[in-house]
Amino acid sequence: MKLTGAKILAESLRKEGVEVMFGYPGGSVLPIFDVLYDSPLRFILTRHEQGAAHAADGYARATGKVGVCIATSGPGATNLTTGIANAYMDSIPIVAITGQVKTFLIGNDAFQEADVTGITRPITKYNYLVKDVKDLALVVREAFYIASTGRPGPVLIDLPVDVQLQETEFIWPQEVNIRGYKPTYFGHLGQIKKLAKAITEAKKPIFYIGGGVISSGASRELKSLAESLKIPVASTLMGLGGFPGTHELFLGMLGMHGTVYANLAIQNADLVISVGARFDDRVTGKVDAFAPYAKIVHIDIDPASISKNVKVDIPIVGDAKNVLGQLQGEIKEFPDTANWLKQINEWRLNNPLRYKDDGKLKPQYVVEQIYEATKGEAIITTEVGQNQMWAAQWYKYNKPRTFISSGGLGTMGFGFPAAMGAKVGCPEKQVFDIAGDGSIQMNIQELATCVCNHINVKVAILNNGYLGMVRQWQELFYKRRYSHTCLNNPDFVKLAESYGAVGIRVTKKEEVRPAIEKALSIDNTVFIDFQVEPEENVFPMVPAGEAIDRMIGGMA
Numbered sequence: 001m002k003l004t005g006a007k008i009l010a011e012s013l014r015k016e017g018v019e020v021m022f023g024y025p026g027g028s029v030l031p032i033f034d035v036l037y038d039s040p041l042r043f044i045l046t047r048h049e050q051g052a053a054h055a056a057d058g059y060a061r062a063t064g065k066v067g068v069c070i071a072t073s074g075p076g077a078t079n080l081t082t083g084i085a086n087a088y089m090d091s092i093p094i095v096a097i098t099g100q101v102k103t104f105l106i107g108n109d110a111f112q113e114a115d116v117t118g119i120t121r122p123i124t125k126y127n128y129l130v131k132d133v134k135d136l137a138l139v140v141r142e143a144f145y146i147a148s149t150g151r152p153g154p155v156l157i158d159l160p161v162d163v164q165l166q167e168t169e170f171i172w173p174q175e176v177n178i179r180g181y182k183p184t185y186f187g188h189l190g191q192i193k194k195l196a197k198a199i200t201e202a203k204k205p206i207f208y209i210g211g212g213v214i215s216s217g218a219s220r221e222l223k224s225l226a227e228s229l230k231i232p233v234a235s236t237l238m239g240l241g242g243f244p245g246t247h248e249l250f251l252g253m254l255g256m257h258g259t260v261y262a263n264l265a266i267q268n269a270d271l272v273i274s275v276g277a278r279f280d281d282r283v284t285g286k287v288d289a290f291a292p293y294a295k296i297v298h299i300d301i302d303p304a305s306i307s308k309n310v311k312v313d314i315p316i317v318g319d320a321k322n323v324l325g326q327l328q329g330e331i332k333e334f335p336d337t338a339n340w341l342k343q344i345n346e347w348r349l350n351n352p353l354r355y356k357d358d359g360k361l362k363p364q365y366v367v368e369q370i371y372e373a374t375k376g377e378a379i380i381t382t383e384v385g386q387n388q389m390w391a392a393q394w395y396k397y398n399k400p401r402t403f404i405s406s407g408g409l410g411t412m413g414f415g416f417p418a419a420m421g422a423k424v425g426c427p428e429k430q431v432f433d434i435a436g437d438g439s440i441q442m443n444i445q446e447l448a449t450c451v452c453n454h455i456n457v458k459v460a461i462l463n464n465g466y467l468g469m470v471r472q473w474q475e476l477f478y479k480r481r482y483s484h485t486c487l488n489n490p491d492f493v494k495l496a497e498s499y500g501a502v503g504i505r506v507t508k509k510e511e512v513r514p515a516i517e518k519a520l521s522i523d524n525t526v527f528i529d530f531q532v533e534p535e536e537n538v539f540p541m542v543p544a545g546e547a548i549d550r551m552i553g554g555m556a
């Protein structure tokens with residue numbers, strides 16, 4: 001039977017197991033929206049295309065499936081780009097579908113034309129402009145395959161409106177075979193043996209884990225290896241949840257706002273085993289001074305990321321789960337790490353994460369109370385800034401896919417729509433967006449999406465009246481010259497109410513816990529406006545470009 005391009009698209013999405021899409025309509029996607037009118041696919045109308053892309057991203061991070069978003073041509077498509085770049089930087093599988101002007105108008109500056117494949121080339125893993133309806137089914141099949149295999153990432157399909165209307169026979173390709181695209185899933189045995197030997201000989205080994213542990217589902221293998229070898233584990237922001245946050249071998253986050261003991265451990269280690277992490281500058285600080293005494297091992301599915309930032313002694317290309325499984329079989333002798341763990345525990349005892357508890361309303365306290373009230377079982381999303389770092393430091397993530405944050409791009413406005421996507425994907429979980437008063441205003445319009453679709457998320461606004469993280473840098477490095485970082489905020493409680501959500505205001509420490517409990521008991525989206533100490537800072541902190549053991553505000 002012949003189907004139109006729009007119908008082929010819907011059928012193909014169904015074949016891929018897509019349950020939900022986030023998006024926004026327009027002239028160049030009208031045929032698709034017409035098909036959606038009577039399709040069983042759940043469609044969630046966001047209030048901005050950026051919200052749709054972040055929602056698809058949050059859905060993907062929470063569920064491990066591919067997130068899907070759709071927008072019209074021109075401004076709809078360009079509004080998606082921040083969300084696409086965000087997913088690209090954090091290696092998140094999404095498929096973005098955009099409408100395009102009619103094929104014969106492409107290149108003519110037609111109304112609402114934007115060269116979206118050109119614009120997104122550097123921020124997608126792959127992208128397609130479909131000019132012939134006969135290619136469409138295969139393109140969709142390939143797009144999902146590319147997005148979700150190897151190092152995951154966003155794929156874009158740009159679909160001209162006339163192609164959506166053309167008809168052809170719908171043939172679903174059974175297989176995909178893309179020339180030149182063959183991810184390596186298993187590590188080279190010789191390299192793994194080298195690593196096993198290095199581990200046996202090490203006196204001060206450490207695991208440094210990143211988001212790759214989560215995307216490859218390697219947490220179990222990692223835990224079993226770390227426990228049997230007694231090797232401590234430090235994590236990047238993206239890796240949080242990849243190893244249990246309450247485990248005695250866990251050192252917390254490392255890098256710019258990492259714990260003192262994680263940073264000291266890596267700087268004194270003789271073997272750093274990096275798993276699915278990319279040596280981001282927020283982690284390494286000054287690269288030449290990073291882990292100066294260590295042999296460096298890098299396990300990563302993406303060969304291009306190996307030795308990109310830091311020169312690696314033992315490179316291992318492969319899927320983290322497989323490689324750690326292979327490694328387990330190769331370890332013949334266990335290292336003796338007793339002294340090393342003793343030393344790390346001394347650092348830990350002397351330099352715990354801390355804040356001054358002076359009876360005022362502190363953001364760290366708010367995050368701790370969210371942790372207690374949700375028993376550590378919520379999915380936490382974050383915005384960007386101090387709120388993000390406090391959420392990383394003060395909530396403990398015991399399971400993968402429970403901490404969802406914009407790591408690579410650091411996108412303000414990510415957390416709220418991502419929370420929406422996560423809740424749609426995991427309706428049985430509590431989802432909390434830990435937000436700043438600046439960031440939440442970047443996609444606050446998604447309140448309407450939440451309320452209209454009964455997406456029950458909680459938002460904890462750590463309202464300090466400032467663009468806090470930038471203000472912190474101005475305080476520390478620009479002599480407190482607060483240039484354009486003081487905010488003039490709306491009444492968040494009234495604002496939430498005006499959308500049909502619930503707003504709660506908290507100004508005192510003793511109101512924190514009851515407010516959180518109340519929010520959790522309400523079956524609606526709730527904004528809690530925590531009016532926290534305006535000039536609280538995130539510590540410890542490594543100034544940009546310094547070695548990561550040059551921390552301020554955290555050492556005993």
Ligand SMILES: Cc1ncc(C[n+]2csc(CCOP(=O)(O)OP(=O)(O)O)c2C)c(N)n1
Nearest residue numbers: 385386387410412436437438439467468469
């Ligand atoms: C889209 C975007 N614009 C600008 C920045 C730069 N930036 C990083 S943190 C920050 C301040 C965030 O303020 P707020 O959301 O109030 O959070 P706080 O740091 O106070 O917790 C800014 C402006 C960014 N990360 N993203």
